[in-house]
Amino acid sequence: MLESPEQCVLDANATRYLNGIGLVVMLYDHILTFSEEVRLVWQAKPSFAKWLFLANRYLVPMMLIGVALFMNNFSNNSLATTTSCRRFFVITSLFGIISVGIANVLVLLRVVNLWERSSRIACIMFFGFMVSFCATSALMVVVLVKLIPGVVYFPGVHMCVSTMPVTEIKALWAAPMLFEVLVLLAVCLNAFDRPHAQNCEVKRALARDGIGFFAALTVLRVFNLLLATLARPSLIVLGVYFVWAMTTLVLNRALLNILKKTAKARARASECVLPSRNVFIERITSPALYHYPSMDKDFGREGEKALRTRSVRDSFHWSLSELFVSGTELRGQTLIGQRFIRSTRKAKSLSERIRHFTPAWHAVNMGTGAISALFHVFPYGSEHRGMQIAALFFLILNLVFFVILTICAFARYTIYRGIWSSMIHHPVQSLYLGCFPMGFATLIIAAVGIVYEYFEFGGEGFLYAMWSLWWLDVAVSLVTCFGQLHIMFTRQTHETSAMTMVWLLPIVTLIVASAAGGVVAQAMIRFDVSRVCLTLAVCMALVSIGITLAFAVFTIYLHRLIVHGLPEGITIFSAFLPLGPLGQSGYAFLLMGEICRDLLPLKNGDAVTNIFANELTPQIAYVLAWVVSFALWSFATCWLLLAVLALADVLRRNSLPFKITFWGMIFPNVSPCVFLSYSRILMRDMLPKLQGVYANLTIQLARTLDARILRVWGAIYAGASFALWCFAMWRTLPSVWNGSIFEAPCLVKPEQAELLGQDPAGSNRSWRENSVTEPEIPVQQVKQALSNTNLGASATSDSD
8 A cells, every 4th residue: 555645755855865875885886996997907908807807896876877967867758657667677677687687796806706617616606696696586577567567656745656565575585595694604704714824813814805895795795685674665775776876886896906915916026036846845845834724733635635725726825924926836736745737627718618519518508497387386385486486496597508508509609600501410419409499398387387477477478478479489399300301301310229219309300399388378378369379270280290100219229229229328318218209298287188178169169060179079088188198198108217217227237427318317217207197177277177988987987097196196297307307407507617517529539539529420421521620639648547537447458
């Protein structure tokens, strides 16, 4: 309810003045530090951190100037309406989320540098950032859905006023604090863990690492949280823009101070004479100079263990009493007691990672999107708001992954243009192109089911946008499926003995697009029957083509297993891929059956000549859809048992490395879970609505299959699939940090692929002719390089 006019005037002026103070202070600080910005940032070499810093430094002032113009009614009065106020809230919230994300990335980079770019710390910080950012984004959507209807334009103060309390706003301001707490812990632990002189107090180390900066950010977040908890609805934005300005100011100041100290350190390093290796070892191992908290008085095993964890990275500096040591000569080395061991692993550069980026990375989109669907239709508690917020969280996380992966793929094929020809002719890597439209389809399914239907966000315009994007996904799926099959027929050479179920990936795109169309059509029934009929016809054609081709591949694969045995190595994971087309097609048939039940009979035809006008048609279609879906699910259960037995047999003989293709296991395993959850709903709704002989058949089938069994089995399987996603994410993050997971088999020649332990299935004529030219590497040189690692031990022994 709207407050009294007098109270609204006071609250509006308080909001206006406090936010104005924040803008003025930030602009004044920007003027004071502009000379340092030009000297330390603009004149520096181009880098990701540089452009990120500049984007945040100038994005926030421009947005706050626009906010000031709108809040102080400097703009045209005709623009000041309730509709413009609501759009204003949405736009500023979007840019606010982007600004918070950029600021947290800059903080993340700072913390990782404090820990000397430790891969473990980097993975922990990145995971904490993603959880905090996606949770904040999901809660922002929830808050906007509840807040926007209560935002009105109040003519008395010429300002937008919120009239509706939103309880979720407390959680919205608390979510970013999760990352701030993680940052504070990381900084404090770093200060206690690092070696320091005995006369150096811990508080000096904490101050040098910027604990004041991190504490200031936390205090500002708490200020917003207190306002959201205690203030009236009309004061809901009292401190939002002020805190936005102050956090940006503090972040810019801290980063400029860090750059200033770094410049001074480099100047000192250029004036210092680097001591010899023996002198350096003698000084650093002297117990009189340095002391670890975990040591007593001598430099024994604990000291050696502490030093072992200190990896000298690209560039660093340690204060050794009055001695400043630059890491120029020690780059890539590790200090262990009084010995230096040269590191044999070198992290790949960004350009190398882009070059070795493969289409298989879009399997991450498929897996994350499938987890979002799991939370949305979980057999227990799916109607609870917390489950839907979790589903929205994974939807936003999946959207972030999709944007990043698409940018990487676009950069790869535009910068290194010859790679596209090499990849498309590779008999294995090219098949993973099907992951792109399937990952995009999971975004459409989750957006319609979660954002539109549950949170009721966007209205008909949002749904028509999803429908348009679905047509785009259909076009890409058709091109991927038939184009890839044509390339397999004419440009590649395949053998039955080397076949894996990766052959299914281009085909499954049609089935997943059909399921996405069913979700969109089901939501459009209420207001656009003609487009629903068109969508239903296209979906039926897509799933029919897809499942027919998939059964053909099943037959070939079964022949391959019987005649040639199980696939070797990591290709055994492809044995789980049949669960995808079977489970997803069953889900698609269920959706189309329910659409037929709600849409039919049509009223514009003769019941005798037009089967779609017959009153029995919806019941018949509904029953047939469930029967076909259950048959497909039963067949998927059969393949699941075979895949588990095959994987157990391979794991019993040898261990398998973790590769990006492991993500392909998640989406197929989730599809049957979605069917179990959805079929339980259909069985519950089906029995009282069916009539005639088809009702008797369905009732007998429902009595034979207890719905509680489907609930329990679906919940267990969904939990296992989520655990699989967590395992894959945990194994992927360290590999992404050090770059070891970025491997493109299409860039490695077949003779070297087998030696390096990669899949040599690409050793065929067409691939060799179209592969990117690589410098010839002598076999002995490769063996010598592999001998430095455990993976190359066997290759070295064979050569001897």
